[in-house]
Amino acid sequence: MSREDATINMVIAALGGEGGGVLTNWLIAAAEQNGWWCQSTSLAGVAQRTGATIYYLEFMPRQDSERPPVMSLFPAQGDIDIAVASEIAEAGRMISRGFISPDRSLLIASDHRVFGITEKSAAGDGSVDRELIIEMGERYARSFIHFDMSEIVQRQGTVISAALLGAIAGSGALPFAGHCFRKLLSSGGSAPANLAAFDESFRRAQPGGVGEYVPPELKAFSLPVASNALGERWLPRIAELPAALQKMAYHSVNRLIDYQDEAYAEEWFSRVSALIDRDLDRESYSLAQEAGRHLALWMAFEDIPRVAQLKVRPDRESMIRSEVKAAAGQPVAVAEFFHPRIEEVAALLPVSWGSALLRSQTAKRWVSRLLGPRTLRTDRINMQVLLRGLAGFRRFRRSTFGYAHERKMIDRWYDAVLSADEHDMAMAIATLGRLVKGYGETRHRTTSRLMQILDYVEHAPDSDSSKIIALQLEAMEPESNFDTGHAVSSNPEPA
Structure with a gap:
């Protein structure tokens, strides 16, 4: 392929609601205004922050020939000139997929964090190391431009696509003048905010414009x-x-x-x-x-009354309206996704009733028919009344099966901390509290494993702090076949 036939290949990773499609359309329009071909394709991500939408664009100057060029539909490893990520972990994924090459690729990313489902659901600290990704970007990319674009757009009242466009334009990686990008942003109700975010990001992306990251002083x-x-x-x-x-x-x-x-x-x-x-x-x-x-x-611990209590807080409505940028007086519909489990229903009942429900297969079948995933419009009065009623159940919490169940496990862990012979042993047992997280099956798995480790502490004569720490690390792996070798699996029911 001759140099005049060569394409500029760009891949963009953006999360849902961040305007990745709008950014792509702006880039296509800029190319067309400058007499370039531009072809784009996209692969949608998955909801609940398990994957970004990937956009792939190829740019090529128009030739005198009437025959349009044939461009690729997919990005290829080692064939990317510009990679753009709306969040730093997505930049790390681009590096791991082989899209970034030291002799060719410019990497542009916002270096803030949006935690993914796997990070949030990990039993321990499952967060991706931001500093490690920045180090990888500086090592593997020809050039790496990164700064906190999320802070810019929050301050300017727009979405991150405008800041990403400013960084792309400011980098000089595309042969289009900055004023042609600004022209694309100068119409519509969001124009002032978009232009402000574009200009600030444009300046920071230029050579010498990105300052060294200095953590805020605590x-x-x-x-x-x-x-x-x-x-x-x-x-x-x-x-x-x-x-x-x-x-x-x-x-x-x-x-x-x-x-x-x-x-x-x-x-x-x-x-x-x-x-x-x-x-x-x-x-x-x-x-x-x-x-x-x-x-x-x-x-x-989170139970049905606690979830309901959090959902009816007055400041929650203000937060939602702010996030969706609703105008004053503009109606906002809120749909909440619920999937109550029979264990959560039993947790609301008196101790004897809850225990009986979980022991009776017939009762479990009948109650299960009333449960299942559902969507509720919590912006409506009837749902608000229902949620406020459920939140009021917390005054009876101490008499419920769920409270007794959790309290028995809490007491056992706390007593083990106090009764440990050595400080290191007490610290190791205290740190087991990190296992208690999540809800549903995740919550049951993590607390069961904690109880197994306490069984080991009580019955193994050679238990020490190093072994407890090793067991804790193993218990944090969700797919591991956890076995202390001594413990009897126990997630105790209240007496």
């Missing part, structure tokens, strides 16, 4: 001044705790009062006081910090 935590009776009761007590624990205690008490009531927060406070007395680390109080944090999160 401010030291200080307790707020009491502004109501609740603060007057609790803030002085939190202030009496060691300074290293005050931030954790402040957020934990707030969470548990919001979740249940002050008496529930008092239970947590009493248990943390016992952990402080047990902690040998008198500087950072690492045991009380770790166990106290996981204890608060576990005590605020």
Whole structure:
């Protein structure tokens, strides 16, 4: 292929709602205005942030020949001139797929994070290392332009496609003048915001325009001044705790009062006081910090009343309207996807009833017929009344099967932390609290594995902190056939 017949090949990865299709149309229009051919194809991603939509474009200058060129429909490894990612993990995926080559590819990416389903559902910290991806981009791309475009568009009130277009134009990778891109953005109601985001991104993408990333300086935590009776009761007590624990205690008490009531927060406070007395680390109080944090999160386990409570908060409507950029007075329809399981229904019942329901195959069949996935319009009055009624069930939470079930597991883990002979052993058991996360089958699997590890601690004479840590790492793998070799599988039912 002669040089004048060569194409400029571009691949774009954008998440749903980020305007990847709009960005593609802008690029096509810019090419046509400058007398270039442009062909584009796309492969749709999957919902719930498990994959981005991939757009592939080929640019080629028009020739005198009347015969149009034949272009490829698919990107090929090692054949990409410009790669664009709306989020840094997508840039990492492009590198891993072989699209980026050191002798050819310009990589442009916004270096903010949007966590994927696999990251959120991992038993431990499943997040992708942002700094590692940046290091890979600098190593494998011919040139790597990256900065936080999400912050720009949030500040300007638009979507990331405008900032991505500015970065592409500012990089000089396409032979089109910047004013032709600005012309494309100058019409429509979003024109001022789009142009502002474009211009800022354009400047930052030019040589010397991207500054070195400097993490924001973290401010030291200080307790707020009491502004109501609740603060007057609790803030002085939190202030009496060691300074290293005050931030954790402040957020934990707030969470548990919001979740249940002050008496529930008092239970947590009493248990943390016992952990402080047990902690040998008198500087950072690492045991009380770790166990106290996981204890608060576990005590605020998500059940149907908690989910309903979160969905009827007044500020949630404001957040949704802000995210979809609804105008004042503009109606917004909200569809919520629910899939209640029979275990969640049993958790709402009194202890004896819930236990009986799960033991009876006949009752489970009848109740299961009423359940299943469904979509509810929670912007409607009848659904709001239903959700507020379910949220009100939290006043009866302590008498339910679900509460008794969780409480028995919490007590067993907490007692194991306090009764450990050595500080390292207590820390290893406290860290097991990281396993408690997710809902449904994921929640059942992680808590079951935690109980198995506690079985091992109680019955294995050679148990030590290193073995517990190894078991925890194995338990965090969702596909592993977890087996302590000693434990009896147990996810205890309340007595």
